[in-house]
Amino acid sequence: MQAVVCSKYGNSEALSLKEVDKPIPKEKEVLVKIHASSVNYGNLVLLKGEPYLARLAFGLFKPKYSIPGGDIAGEVESIGTGVKQFQLGEEVFGDLSAYGWGGFADYVCVPEDALALKPKNISFEEAAAVPMAAVTALQALRNKGNIQPGQKVLIYGASGGVGTFAVQIAKSLGAEVTGVCSTRNIDILLSIGADHVIDYQKENFSQTQEKYDLILGVNGSQPLSVYKRSLNPNGIFLHVGGSGEQLFQTMLQAPWTSIIGKKKVRNILQRANQKDLIYVKQLLESGQVKPIIDRTYKLSEITDAFDYFSEGHAQGKVVITV
Template identity: 50%
Template sequence: MKAIVCPRYGSPDVLRLEEVDTPAPRDDEVLIAVRAASVNAADCHLMRGEPLIMRLAMGLRGPKYAILGADVAGRVVSVGKNVTRFQPGDEIFGDISDCGFGAFAEYVCAREAKLLPKPANLTFEQAAAVPMAAVTALEGLRGAGGLQAGQRVLILGASGGVGSFAVQLAKALGAEVTAVCGTGKQDMVRSLGADHVIDYTREDVTRTGHPYDLILDAAAYRSIFDFKRTLSPTGTYVLAGGSTGSLFQAMLLGPLVSSSKGRKFRNYLSMPNREHLTFVKELLEAGKVVPFIDRSFPLSEVPDAIRHLEARRTRGKVVITS
C-alpha cells in the first residue's frame, strides 16, 4: 500500500510517499480502507518531535510511529477474531492516535473500541475532520471549563479546527458565544452560530469591558495574564492549544494565579474518548454541529497539507483524501 512515512524528526520536507506492507488486524482490531483523514497539531508535534520532552515517549532519535495521521474515516475491510461491533463493509470514523496513528495511508488497523459508525449524513471527508478537534473542544468546554447553559463564553482562535467546533458545541450546550478571529474570517465564524464576533487585529478583546464566565483559548497568541481582567470573578480560562511556550506558561503559572474561590487558569491534555465522540456524533446527526473544511489534499500531498496547517491561516479543518 502507499503511505506517507516520517523516517526522522524534522519539517514536512522529511515526509516521503512510499510503498509499505499492508497491516494485518490483531484479534481486537479492524483493517480499514482509508477514505479520508485530517491533519491535526498532534501530527505536526509528532513529525517535529516537539516539545522535546515528548520524545521520551515518542522516540528519542526518531518518531515511534513512522506513519502519521490520527483522524480516520473509511470502510472496514476485515476484522480480528474478537471483533463483534463491526464487519467488512461498515463505514467507520474515529481518533486512532493511541492505536499508533497511521491514517496517512491507504490502509490502517485500529482497535474496534476506538471507532464509531460514521454518521450517515456526513461524507467521509467531513467525518474525518471531526474526532480529535471536536473532542478537544468538548473537553475544554465541558470538562476543564465546566461550561453551564446561559454562561458567556469567549473563544479565541474560533476559525481554526478546534475553535470552529468549540463555537458550535458551546452554542449547542446553551452558551452565549463571542468568537475571536482574524480579518476576513468573520462571516465564516458567524455561520457557525457565534452570537458576537471580534476581529483581533482591530479590537483588543481584553479591553472590551465585557467579562466572560469561560475563555477557551485555541490560539494562544497572548500571555494568560492578559485575560485576568476579561474573566468574571469566578470565571475560568482554559488553554486548548498553541505554542509550546504558551502551554508551559499555563501549566506552570496557571495554578499560581488561580484562586480557590475566584478566577481559574487551566490547560489540559485531550485524549481519544469514545463517550465524548458519541456525544458529538449525536449532534452531527441532528445537524447541530457541521464540520467546516478549509481544503482537501490527496495523500501524496500530505507535506503541503501540513505546511498549510502550520501557516495558521486555515478556516476549519484540513483533510486528506485517499
C-alpha cells in the same frame, strides 16, 4: 499499500510516500480502508518533535510512530476475532492518536474502541475532519470548563479546527458565544452560530468591559494575564494549543492561580475517547455541529498540506483524501 512515512524529526520534507505491507487485524482489531484523514496540531508535534517534552511519548531521537495521521474515515474491510461492534462494509471514523497513529495510509488496523459509525449525513472527508478537533473542544468545554447554559464563553482562535467545533459545541450546550478571529473569518463564525464576533485586527477583546465565565484559548498568542483580566471572578481560562511558552506559563501558573484566587487556569490534554466521539456523532447527525473544511489535498500532496497547515491560518480543517 501506500503510506506516508516519517523516519526523522523535521519539517514537511521529512515525510515521504512509500509502499509498505498492508496490515492484518489482530484480536479485537478492525482493518479500515481509509478514504480520508485530516491534519491536526498533534501531527505537527509528531513531525517536528517539538515541544521537546513531547518526545518522551513520541520518541527521543526519532519518531516512535513511523506513519503519522490521527483522524480517519473509511470502511471496515476485515475484522479480527472477538470484534463485536462493527461488521464488514460499515462506514466508520475515529481518532488513532492513542493507538499508534497510522492514518496517512491506504489501510490501518486499530482496536474497535478507536472507532464509531460514521454519521450518514456527512461525507468521508467531513467525517475525517471531526474526531480529534471536536473531541478536544468537547472535553475542554464540558469536562475542564464545566460549561453551563447561559454562561458567556469567549473562544480565541475560533476559526481553526478546534475553534469552529468549540463555537458549535458551546452553542449546543446553551452558552452565549463570542468568537475572536481575523477579518476574513467573520462570516464563517456567524454561519456556525457565534452570537458575537470580535475582529482582532480591529479590536482587542481585553479592552472591552465584557467579562466571561469561560475563555478557551485555541492557539492563542495573548499573554496569560490578558485572558485572566477578561474573566469573571469565578471564571476559567482553558489553554488549548498555543505557543510552547504559553503552555509552560499556563502549567506553572495554574496551581498558583487556583490557590490565591477564584479564577482558574487549566491546560487541556485531549484523549481519544469512544464515548465522546459517539456524543459528537449525535451532534453531527442532529445538525447542531458541522465540519468546516478549508482545503483538501491528495495523499501524494502531503508536504503541501503540512506546509499550509503550519502557516496557522487554516479556516477549519485541512483534509487528506486517500
